[in-house]
Amino acid sequence: MSIVMISSAAHDVGKELALSLEKKTGWPSLSRTELVEEAREHGIKLGRLETSIIKSPVVPERLAKEKNLYLAFITAILCEKGKGGNLIYQGRAGHLLLPGVTHRLRVGLMTPGEMRVENAMRDLRLPREKAQVYLDQLDEDFNKWVRYVHGVERLDPAQYDLFVNLHNVSLPNISATLCSMAELPDFQPTPVSLRLMDNLDLTARAKVLLATHELTRDLDLGIRAVDGVVTVTYMPRQEGAAEAILEVLQGLKGCKEARCTMAETNILWVQESFSADSENFQEIVQLSRRWGAAVELLRVAPPAQRVQGLPEESHGIERIPVQGTAGGTYTGGVEDDSFESEGEDNGLSHTMEALVSMGRSAGGETIYGAKDEIIDKIRGESNCSLVVLGDLFLEKGREARKRMIRELSLAIRERLKAPIITADEMSSRFLFGKKQAIKLLGFAALVICVYILVFSFQKPILNFLGGEIHEQWKWLASITVALFVPFVAYCYSAVTGLLLKLIGID
Amino acid sequence: MHHLAVHFVDINLATGLQVVLLGFIGGVLSGFIGSGGAFFMTPGMMNLGVEGVISVASNITHKFGKAMVGSRKHGEAGNVDKKLAVFVLGTAIIGIQLAVVIASKLFREGTGHGAAKGAGANLYISIVFATILLGVALSMLSDLIKTSREPEGGAGPSTRIADFLARFNLPPVIHFKVADTKVSLWVILAVGTATGYLAGTIGVGGFIGVPAMIYVFGVPTAVAAGTELYLAMFMGAYGALSYAYQGFVDIRLTLLLYLGSLVGIYLGVYGVKVVNEKVIRLVTSLIILLCVLSRIIAIPIYLRQLGYLNIDPGWDRYFNLVSKFFLFASGISGCLVILFYVVRAYRQRREMHRTLQFAGGSPVKRGEASPA
Numbered sequence: 001m002s003i004v005m006i007s008s009a010a011h012d013v014g015k016e017l018a019l020s021l022e023k024k025t026g027w028p029s030l031s032r033t034e035l036v037e038e039a040r041e042h043g044i045k046l047g048r049l050e051t052s053i054i055k056s057p058v059v060p061e062r063l064a065k066e067k068n069l070y071l072a073f074i075t076a077i078l079c080e081k082g083k084g085g086n087l088i089y090q091g092r093a094g095h096l097l098l099p100g101v102t103h104r105l106r107v108g109l110m111t112p113g114e115m116r117v118e119n120a121m122r123d124l125r126l127p128r129e130k131a132q133v134y135l136d137q138l139d140e141d142f143n144k145w146v147r148y149v150h151g152v153e154r155l156d157p158a159q160y161d162l163f164v165n166l167h168n169v170s171l172p173n174i175s176a177t178l179c180s181m182a183e184l185p186d187f188q189p190t191p192v193s194l195r196l197m198d199n200l201d202l203t204a205r206a207k208v209l210l211a212t213h214e215l216t217r218d219l220d221l222g223i224r225a226v227d228g229v230v231t232v233t234y235m236p237r238q239e240g241a242a243e244a245i246l247e248v249l250q251g252l253k254g255c256k257e258a259r260c261t262m263a264e265t266n267i268l269w270v271q272e273s274f275s276a277d278s279e280n281f282q283e284i285v286q287l288s289r290r291w292g293a294a295v296e297l298l299r300v301a302p303p304a305q306r307v308q309g310l311p312e313e314s315h316g317i318e319r320i321p322v323q324g325t326a327g328g329t330y331t332g333g334v335e336d337d338s339f340e341s342e343g344e345d346n347g348l349s350h351t352m353e354a355l356v357s358m359g360r361s362a363g364g365e366t367i368y369g370a371k372d373e374i375i376d377k378i379r380g381e382s383n384c385s386l387v388v389l390g391d392l393f394l395e396k397g398r399e400a401r402k403r404m405i406r407e408l409s410l411a412i413r414e415r416l417k418a419p420i421i422t423a424d425e426m427s428s429r430f431l432f433g434k435k436q437a438i439k440l441l442g443f444a445a446l447v448i449c450v451y452i453l454v455f456s457f458q459k460p461i462l463n464f465l466g467g468e469i470h471e472q473w474k475w476l477a478s479i480t481v482a483l484f485v486p487f488v489a490y491c492y493s494a495v496t497g498l499l500l501k502l503i504g505i506d
Numbered sequence: 507m508h509h510l511a512v513h514f515v516d517i518n519l520a521t522g523l524q525v526v527l528l529g530f531i532g533g534v535l536s537g538f539i540g541s542g543g544a545f546f547m548t549p550g551m552m553n554l555g556v557e558g559v560i561s562v563a564s565n566i567t568h569k570f571g572k573a574m575v576g577s578r579k580h581g582e583a584g585n586v587d588k589k590l591a592v593f594v595l596g597t598a599i600i601g602i603q604l605a606v607v608i609a610s611k612l613f614r615e616g617t618g619h620g621a622a623k624g625a626g627a628n629l630y631i632s633i634v635f636a637t638i639l640l641g642v643a644l645s646m647l648s649d650l651i652k653t654s655r656e657p658e659g660g661a662g663p664s665t666r667i668a669d670f671l672a673r674f675n676l677p678p679v680i681h682f683k684v685a686d687t688k689v690s691l692w693v694i695l696a697v698g699t700a701t702g703y704l705a706g707t708i709g710v711g712g713f714i715g716v717p718a719m720i721y722v723f724g725v726p727t728a729v730a731a732g733t734e735l736y737l738a739m740f741m742g743a744y745g746a747l748s749y750a751y752q753g754f755v756d757i758r759l760t761l762l763l764y765l766g767s768l769v770g771i772y773l774g775v776y777g778v779k780v781v782n783e784k785v786i787r788l789v790t791s792l793i794i795l796l797c798v799l800s801r802i803i804a805i806p807i808y809l810r811q812l813g814y815l816n817i818d819p820g821w822d823r824y825f826n827l828v829s830k831f832f833l834f835a836s837g838i839s840g841c842l843v844i845l846f847y848v849v850r851a852y853r854q855r856r857e858m859h860r861t862l863q864f865a866g867g868s869p870v871k872r873g874e875a876s877p878a
Contacts, residue, residue, distance in 0.1 A: 454757065461758075467753075475751065477750055478750035
């Protein structure tokens with residue numbers, strides 16, 4: 001039971017491959033064309049979104065919402081179709097859908113250019129040259145779409161499990177290869193991957209419902225669902241939003257509990273083990289108070305824990321039954337259904353409860369893996385203004401841990417350009433402590449001295465800047481201005497920044 | 507050669523405080539609107555009796571230091587497309603140089619004496635200021651009205667220009683990776699020169715540069731703001747060096763502006779986070795319109811000083827007063843609206859942290875924190 005996601009380009013053989021695989025396996029198949037049609041029937045203005053992304057990268061806020069709605073809509077359909085068992089999906093960037101689900105086989109196709117040109121000539125009745133230009137333009141548009149909608153490069157090899165060059169391999173053989181690969185234990189569902197799919201499904205349905213309901217469609221929301229608990233964050237300016245959200249969500253199938261937190265933004269806190277008594281927790285809460293932010297917890301568990309759910313056929317790996325594991329790592333309020341007990345989730349649920357009691361919770365979940373999984377997770381966080389990397393790589397020594405966290409931070413920053421800091425940096429960057437007080441006093445003293453000097457010696461200074469002295473030393477005057485002004489700006493901005501930080505406006 | 511020091515205004519406590527206030531309001535507006543705030547500070551200083559060219563020079567110098575601090579932060583967030591900045595900067599420098607030459611020529615070649623000296627430059631700056639910003643304000647208002655009429659209440663800016671230009675790929679076309687856009691070199695040349703010219707003439711750069719990058723180049727908003735600030739740092743440095751070389755920078759004004767602006771900018775940025783986008787655009791366009799009106803009211807003074815208008819010099823006082831009134835009314839009312847939202851959100855943030863939840867069908871309130 002696995003999901004084969006075939007990513008195809010225009011006028012390649014993705015469709016034929018999906019058909020061939022469908023015939024060979026008897027698995028149901030779904031194409032992007034069908035999804036798009038269904039999305040249009042539900043009033044999603046995909047054409048406008050595509051035109052906007054392709055023709056101009058200026059995508060208005062409203063269309064960005066349309067993008068989220070479209071993604072949620074197709075995710076909900078894919079989850080629904082994929083829940084029953086196997087599924088073959090073929091379409092644009094198919095490999096990037098259902099992120100994190102491990103029982104999907106992500107397939108990329110490299111169709112020879114000549115074959116695509118001939119297909120385009122045949123399908124569109126174009127002469128060769130025009131067909132070539134048309135395909136080049138289409139590929140470029142396609143790349144833009146993938147970059148905007150999914151935030152990655154279309155041909156990034158890290159996003160595929162298998163990339164097939166059709167130059168030397170026939171379609172039936174590829175189809176046979178995919179059949180075999182899909183049977184591998186690596187692509188079989190585990191309790192964790194099924195639970196993740198349930199979460200994706202509920203999140204997607206909650207997003208679609210809230211984005212289309214008249215009471216909530218104009219709100220800016222952050223939505224997350226874990227094990228039947230839907231957590232929604234809304235902006236402080238959206239008065240009365242919480243009541244409306246709860247009213248709408250009451251009709252959502254599978255939603256056992258809903259939580260609405262008012263927050264201007266989210267802080268994503270990534271750790272292996274959480275504790276509401278830790279220093280990191282206190283600092284995160286302090287920062288969230290300053291920013292009016294909600295805190296989302298992301299527990300990182302070793303990848304080994306994920307494969308605990310592999311089927312019996314897998315060699316040497318213990319199988320955990322799928323049935324009766326609807327619950328999950330997140331345990332806030334739904335302990336009966338949880339997959340891990342509170343003690344086993346390394347303090348996640350306890351910390352979550354502490355945040356809920358403070359009105360700061362934006363949900364939380366566990367991911368299994370390391371760098372790539374964390375990056376995948378953060379990529380989907382549109383409402384997150386800071387990522388805090390806390391205690392990670394706990395099995396390593398102190399120095400190694402520091403180095404690995406720093407490397408992870410650099411990798412995330414490089415690939416996602418997300419604002420990211422380590423927990424150690426938090427107090428110096430965002431909070432006000434002794435160091436900041438000393439810095440404030442030092443800079444304030446310096447600024448006061450500069451101002452006193454300038455206003456005590458106005459006449460000679462003006463003479464130097466625009467009087468007789470200036471006539472003789474024009475270059476010196478301009479260089480002095482160019483050096484002095486940024487110095488004052490830097491010192492004074494440090495003073496104002498620290499002062500505002502002290503009173504909680506930053 | 508003239509002894510330029512005589513053109514620097516005397517700064518007493520009252521004038522100093524007014525400049526700090528101008529800086530504060532300019533900072534709030536700048537943080538809120540996303541421009542440099544020069545549209546308010548430059549005429550504001552002119553209304554305090556500071557020569558137009560000295561107002562521009564001191565403000566562009568102030569902008570240089572501010573941009574240096576700001577662009578560093580944007581750079582850390584990955585919002586700066588340095589390649590795009592280099593291309594725009596190359597052409598912007600031509601624009602700035604053109605502006606500096608025109609402004610100083612008009613200032614030095616003025617035929618009047620006393621107050622009339624510099625009237626030519628003042629008139630020229632006022633006309634450019636009023637024309638450009640009137641265009642910006644009206645297009646913002648029209649965009650706002652149009653989007654408000656849309657059944658879905660769309661809030662995004664128009665993409666007509668970017669769509670239109672995307673049809674012509676006049677070579678050479680340059681690809682900017684960070685901004686993820688392709689733009690013809692000729693379009694960059696035109697926009698860069700215009701931005702530089704306006705930055706050098708009225709100290710307004712971001713007002714033109716940011717929308718141009720968004721609407722004309724198709725650059726994402728965050729990258730447009732970050733790149734513009736990075737550009738502003740170099741343009742400000744070049745403008746500051748040029749004006750300082752000409753002897754027009756009053757460092758006291760620059761320092762006083764900093765006192766207010768660097769506090770105000772934080773509050774303005776905070777305001778953006780808590781105010782509805784339509785309100786932001788409405789407040790912005792109304793503030794600009796009032797500023798334009800204020801400058802237009804001051805134009806007869808310069809026309810009279812240049813001998814183009816025959817009116818009693820005693821009227822100057824009234825024109826100046828009304829002009830000042832509109833300027834301060836626009837800035838102060840805009841600033842008050844923004845501060846109202848800031849204070850409201852700040853209080854709300856402290857008093858209303860809560861998590862509402864339902865479980866088993868009935869809503870329950872949790873996590874209501876007492877005021878901090």
